[in-house]
Each structure stands twice: as C-alpha cells, then as structure tokens.
Amino acid sequence: MDLKLPVSAIMTAPVECVGPQDKILVIKHLYERQRFHRHFPVTENNHLVGMVSLADYMHAIGEATLDDNEPVYSLKKVEDIMSHNPVTVSKETSIAEAGELLAKGEFSSVIVLDGDQVSGIVTATDLIRYFLKQGD
Numbered sequence: 107m108d109l110k111l112p113v114s115a116i117m118t119a120p121v122e123c124v125g126p127q128d129k130i131l132v133i134k135h136l137y138e139r140q141r142f143h144r145h146f147p148v149t150e151n152n153h154l155v156g157m158v159s160l161a162d163y164m165h166a167i168g169e170a171t172l173d174d175n176e177p178v179y180s181l182k183k184v185e186d187i188m189s190h191n192p193v194t195v196s197k198e199t200s201i202a203e204a205g206e207l208l209a210k211g212e213f214s215s216v217i218v219l220d221g222d223q224v225s226g227i228v229t230a231t232d233l234i235r236y237f238l239k240q241g242d
Contacts, residue, residue: 107240109202113195116236117218117226123149124158126185133163134172134179145215147224148188154217154224156188163187194219195228201236204228 124132124146133146137160148156166187170176194217195204207216208230218226 107237109205110200112198113201113204113216113218113228114197114226116201116232117197117228118232119218119226121147121217121224121227123147123224124184126150126155126183126188128184129180130163130166130182130184130187131174131179133158133184134167134174137163138172145227145229147192147217147227148184149224153222154192154194154219156185156190157192157215157217158184158188159214162189192217196220197225201233205233208233 122136124136126148136146144160146158147154148158166182167176167178170178193207193213195207197218197220199218204216208214208228215227215229217224218228
C-alpha cells in the first residue's frame with residue numbers, strides 16, 4: 107500500500123459542481139440520480155466558493171416532501187445553504203495527508219484542486235475503497 111501516492115489516484119472525478127445562484131432544486135435533482143456524491147463543490151466563474159453537503163441540504167429542506175413544487179426548492183439558493191471556505195488539497199497531496207485530514211472527523215470530504223480549478227473530491231469512502239483494494 108503506497109500512501110505516498112497522490113490523491114488524484116483515488117479521487118472521484120469529474121465531480122458535479124453547482125453555482126451559488128442555483129436554486130436548491132438543482133441539488134435535489136442531483137441527489138435523485140441513481141449514483142451521486144454526498145457533497146457538491148460550489149463554483150462561480152470556475153473558482154471554488156463553497157461546498158454543500160447532504161447534511162446542509164437536508165437541514166435546509168426541513169420537512170419538505172420530494173415534490174419539486176415544494177416552495178423551499180425554489181425559494182432557497184445554494185449560497186443560502188453552502189459552507190464557505192471548504193477544505194481543499196492539491197492533486198499532488200499524498201493519500202496519507204488526505205487521510206490525516208479526514209481522520210480528524212471534522213468533515214468527511216476534501217475538494218481536490220488543480221491550481222484553482224476543482225479537479226475532484228476525496229471522501230473517507232474513497233480512502234476505504236483504496237485500502238480494501240490493497241488487501242486483495
């Protein structure tokens with residue numbers, strides 16, 4: 107197992123991004139896809155400005171049903187529910203460094219940047235998958 111490998115070797119990419127002015131209905135539709143990521147980077151003019159987690163989204167919709175016509179889906183924007191200043195790493199960051207960040211338990215994903223552009227996302231699940239593959 108090579109923990110010195112860069113996170114780019116295990117990151118989920120490409121990653122779906124949303125804009126701060128998008129209605130949270132956009133996020134709802136992303137979550138309704140068969141396979142989805144729990145976190146969405148928020149970009150504006152191709153620059154990272156925040157992140158929305160499943161917890162952020164669930165808190166924002168409260169008791170709303172899955173009906174697209176629920177008012178919350180068109181009243182709230184991504185910028186209303188996103189976290190600012192998400193934790194990021196570069197594509198060259200080692201798997202070990204990313205693991206140390208995630209092991210602190212303060213968050214469950216880090217956004218991977220290539221320069222200042224979103225390149226992917228690494229979650230605790232990505233790390234577990236990597237570790238399990240090494241045991242084969």
